Amino acid sequence: MEMSEKLNFACDYAKGAHPAIMRQMMDTNMLKTTGYGFDKFSESAKNRIREACGCKDAVVEFLIGGTQTNAVMIDAFLKSYQGVIAAQTGHISTHEAGAIESGGHKVLTLPQQSGKLSIEDVEQYLEDYYQDENHEHMVMPGMIYLSQPTEYGTLYSRDELQAFRNICDKYDLSLYVDGARLAYALASPANDVTLRDLAKLCDVFYIGGTKCGALFGEAVVIPDPGKIPHLFTIIKQHGALLAKGRLLGIQFDELFRDDLYLRIGRPAITAAERIQKALQEKGYRLYFETPTNQIFCIMENRALERFGEKVEYGFWEKYDEDHTVIRLATDWGTTGEEITALIDAL
Amino acid sequence: MEMSEKLNFACDYAKGAHPAIMRQMMDTNMLKTTGYGFDKFSESAKNRIREACGCKDAVVEFLIGGTQTNAVMIDAFLKSYQGVIAAQTGHISTHEAGAIESGGHKVLTLPQQSGKLSIEDVEQYLEDYYQDENHEHMVMPGMIYLSQPTEYGTLYSRDELQAFRNICDKYDLSLYVDGARLAYALASPANDVTLRDLAKLCDVFYIGGTKCGALFGEAVVIPDPGKIPHLFTIIKQHGALLAKGRLLGIQFDELFRDDLYLRIGRPAITAAERIQKALQEKGYRLYFETPTNQIFCIMENRALERFGEKVEYGFWEKYDEDHTVIRLATDWGTTGEEITALIDAL
């Protein structure tokens, strides 16, 4: 099999899946199972996730991708007249082509700081909303959407999540955490939020597979099992039900066998640390430091041009006339050779 | 690997994928490619499909499942005030949990005959609509939805498709063919509709993968490339864009390598023929004869109970107090051993 000629640090979903997943898919390929997730692999995977989250009654459902999961779950939790609070840089605010609005809900955007919502901003927004005598003419906030890690690779601490939980309790909101890259949070030394914490603090969150070792797939966890009746039909109605549901079951069953998911992100974290260090040593400026698998670096445009001949990177934004912010992403399968080659290319 | 103990003829999506697909997925697993379908496998697959359909400019897009594909494409083709004409037994009318209505469009249902829409009924419906002086208060028909084969395993002939095409031209409708099981139509001796015919007659159709040898995936073909601008964004907005788009590309690249797709349904047709023959020989009554991979049989309830201990089948409907209509589905991988065992179980 030929390999891509260039080093590729453009994103964390460029490869296939962890070998253990591929092996199990091969081994079970000709097996006949019941469709739509009513198979033994899905059942086993759900139980492993429930155990890892410490909530044995949780509803666990497997969906295919991140935008789909956000659209389905936000629609499932919100009333028709409610909107969802998110950072301006939240995935649902920017890169989902209006999937949330397409489902009828406004994304109520607030400013971000390194990709994070500020507790104060959210609290102020809610206070203002309920004090506004015209608030019944406005979209009612029904949910807070956070990403862990954020789209900028930063992390919420357990204390911060607890503060958002308190706000949710005070204003009767749901707390939703988008864990598209959750494995990279769980593997980061800077992180103090466990799966059990998420299960305790959130109304709903998802454990990302697509960017964290699976071919595709996201595992939604709803700790309170009575919260969303008829979720199966809701998923079907959104065109999000996979006929051969076991494909999702098999993947998450492997990801949660022997807690693989808790370890799978480590190579990415190690790689990101080494790369950030090398960048700084070579005199490059970081846009800001991040504790997970995404690196944001300010590069001079001509240097970037040369760099781009050897490495595929992600364009982030224009910094000024002469500089550009780029993103380098590592993943669960980043090798020492790739790191070395990247550092050599700097 | 343990195998399901019972014979399983309940559906045609119980297995994994054709071995050629699995092999290629394994071989390419650690390759890094651009996401969202901009990879060489997807490009190759699209070209093969364009060639098989005889329309080199066609737009080809890969989606994940049938309900999703129907919802996205119907929404893409219809104006907000338009609905889609379908048989009462059409998949969009019954088993998609309201996905079409969820997108804002009414399914305009007409009676079915063995799962097929009648040309006369459709023509009468359209004539009545435009003669009704209140028709501007009604949902405007904008599309005809057909399944090939239908949900009852029956087939439209080329002449029938041409007649629907003529109606569409007369009333400015789009013609859409749902090919979830298209491989079984293409492999049936009773069929005279080729991929090229579909490309010539339809505004849009899809080539089913999920039930025809793929793990998942449906290939949408829009022969006129200028018809739906910004389809990529439409797909994304519906949460239907696969991050690792190459997974779809690889599957259809294999399905259309050396015209595998044209042959892949044959074992299912052979199996269905043998089973229908055996049923008749053993004195069972067929609900009606079908030329593809689904068999509908009327069974006496006590006999069915015994049968059900050995074979997983699909409940179709109650026939009368003492009888039930069941469905048996064969697929691309049905083996001679399975057929023999099933016939023995009768």
Added chain:
Amino acid sequence: MEMSEKLNFACDYAKGAHPAIMRQMMDTNMLKTTGYGFDKFSESAKNRIREACGCKDAVVEFLIGGTQTNAVMIDAFLKSYQGVIAAQTGHISTHEAGAIESGGHKVLTLPQQSGKLSIEDVEQYLEDYYQDENHEHMVMPGMIYLSQPTEYGTLYSRDELQAFRNICDKYDLSLYVDGARLAYALASPANDVTLRDLAKLCDVFYIGGTKCGALFGEAVVIPDPGKIPHLFTIIKQHGALLAKGRLLGIQFDELFRDDLYLRIGRPAITAAERIQKALQEKGYRLYFETPTNQIFCIMENRALERFGEKVEYGFWEKYDEDHTVIRLATDWGTTGEEITALIDAL
């Protein structure tokens, strides 16, 4: 002021409003009141309606037209995955341009008999639905929609409504009665369903104004006040909130002053009775007899042509090559002179 030259029996919304309404609108025109229904006229009207319905805690809201009311209330009561059961001839099934589907909900149509849903059909439908092992892939029934009187001018009896109520209780559905022409039911000698009965049996119903003496407006009644939180915002979101809400308040305040609404339909009933009698005496065939303000008559096409020169009527449907079914509608303001002139024109 010139008058329309032709007799007009084409519909029951061709005139303006009852004189008492117009007078009060004039008298209060320059008064400044709070908007959006928070005025004293609306408050008074709501209280009068609550009293007439015998439920002092009911939520009463005023909307502008029938299609709007149906769309808003059905959306307010249904979950996203639910549909509404209606007769094939129900207004929501046919003449609302897909407003219900536009809100995401399927209309689950069942056959009609003289415009009425049959209790047995509904019960069978629900039984079949819950026995279908695939019902979670289907739209879940969440409401029964009835019209009183129906689009064909027929009436449900109190016993029939009670039977629908029982079904709703058994299957956890909401019962909704569209009362666009409710005044003509209430004024019919054949009717035994009072406003209090509706309030006792329905989850929600509306008292029609547009066709029953108002310029426009429909009064929604939700007997259980805790049923739909944030209805105000729901109404606003649907673009259905009238800025000068008092215009609706004034109209219903007058319609329910001294129980005018219970009497206002009588002239229409008297007129319809006289016309049906005359039609029969003159040898015309009724399509069927109706106890309210709509008359359905089968006319020979050439006779109809002559009739149409003198009278505006409603085309209903083609009966056969030589005959047409027409509708004649009387209203609260139909005069003896008009009746006589119409009979003379026969």
Added chain:
Amino acid sequence: MEMSEKLNFACDYAKGAHPAIMRQMMDTNMLKTTGYGFDKFSESAKNRIREACGCKDAVVEFLIGGTQTNAVMIDAFLKSYQGVIAAQTGHISTHEAGAIESGGHKVLTLPQQSGKLSIEDVEQYLEDYYQDENHEHMVMPGMIYLSQPTEYGTLYSRDELQAFRNICDKYDLSLYVDGARLAYALASPANDVTLRDLAKLCDVFYIGGTKCGALFGEAVVIPDPGKIPHLFTIIKQHGALLAKGRLLGIQFDELFRDDLYLRIGRPAITAAERIQKALQEKGYRLYFETPTNQIFCIMENRALERFGEKVEYGFWEKYDEDHTVIRLATDWGTTGEEITALIDAL
């Protein structure tokens, strides 16, 4: 008739309609006309508006309220994957309870300056959008929404509108002007934008009735008649079609008889000028000066409390701990007595 005891400057929709409208409604009340806007009053009104706008082929439709009009027209003009650019303070961004999102479209908000969108911001936004390599994952801008006057009472000049038109031409966007208070723009000495200019520069705009002398109603103008096929059905589907359409026809027929609409806002402008002058003379601070019928004033909280005992005003926002921004609105019927009484109350 009792009168509200307090002076009421809280909004510009607290009264009924201009006397000429009420007179004509009374005079035509018992006339029977065809429904849904196919009456002679509507026809006459449409022609008068076409003439006033200098475009004899324009489509003119009458809707009931502002939020409804925005929701229907934005939905009619946008493709499913498009959003609408608006100021953060635009009515559609804030006070329509998510009606635009409920129709599936994102409001793409940009900062405001005195309620206005800046040409530079819009241009920059569009340039950034099309330069972003991920823009196909984002909501595509399809329309610019402006209010004339804005929600803050400010005005766009003809040159500014021309600049927005140029942007729309460059990026293939529709230009939409919300004229809920258009009469107050047209009557302002600071305004240089005529109805003809709007018809020349906009793809669609509406002439507000509700706040400008009508009981209710907004007149939509689409200068290019072929732009939106089947608008009637679109309106119906949104529940926005008035059965007795002539009520809208009559109102706009009167508003455009002898160009009344061009003059009707003058008393409001005169009143606003006198009040702003008095405020300044008495030492109050204006939040900013406005050339139309809304006055924004910063008041010390204790003074405001006393003021509030005599005058109903609109709360706008908290200025600081000790001060509040209030809004006073004048209207077409504000009298000299009211102005004097208000000034005395300061």
